[in-house]
Amino acid sequence: MSFATLRKTVCTDIDIGTALKEITSNPHIGDALAFDLLDGRHIECVVTDINDNAIRFDSADCLGDGMTYNKVEKWLDRIDHLLPEEVRQAIVDTERKHIIDGKKISRLERLFLPAAPELFSGDDVLGDEGLYMQLEWYKDRRHRMKIDEPGGSSVAYWTSSQRSGNSSAFCYVTSSGYASAHYASYTWLSAPVCFRIRKS
Template structure:
């Protein structure tokens, strides 16, 4: 059994299964679930969006793994296998929309990156304007900022969005929470972890 810290009105150390049931039964934007991956690294995830069927969690900080854009998918798969069993069982597949080389496509993903249009308003979206709408949680620039576990500094991180009109540049977020883009071959960017669980 894995333990988790649930931050709602008060901070409670309980097992992950109980924490997930409590969140699923009565979710609030900003609730945080903190737990350890199987490799011992600590991760904190905040509830960023709730709809009729599911609750979305986004990691509050990056795990400090720098990577090229092409390695993000394998990295997410590796992180999925490091999640505690109770959380692995609770995560549901999420249909995610992408625009790759001008073509719109959908695919099911367990863990995913946020899209630029979920993080920014339409004026700041570099690649997938209109694909998603900005999540209210991310209207606060501080919520778009991520820390790097290596040294505690704010870090730049990948989104899932390809730069409009480019096949090699992808949108990312600067350490100060603003939108930018970088070559997919750059290795100094990290990635956040997003997932959804079913609402009870």
């Protein structure tokens, strides 16, 4: 199995442990960690945020799995078990904030979806005002666009944000990178994978 760390235009095939050490010791927004899941699917995760303690990675694209919103949590758990062991061991629990049926809650999550306010600003956060600030990475609409498989087309995908005032609808990103919302029972939406690893 081959692994790669990408920095701007440089691509080096190295083992996953070395790639993680390189990125955690000197991270940059836009760095990418590319690897194969245990089921053989390839995934590339991009550094989208860095703070004093950890580095956030978001999958550059979706994995081609369509699902209803209520299946997302089980899907993330399944993906967690398909990660290479080096990546699984490096992931730290992340406190994630949600507004569910008008109540603000927090919970620890290993893998998670981005929230609408991390992707958008202004009215496009669709009810999650004040939870998060838009990440610099996602101010570029092209970074919000994701494909469903290598060589595939741009796909709509779920966020973790419930649509304000509607307990059965959740926010999603359109295939063109814009904000929208739909009923949680819709199955044609995919999901990205986000996680954080501790800085070295």
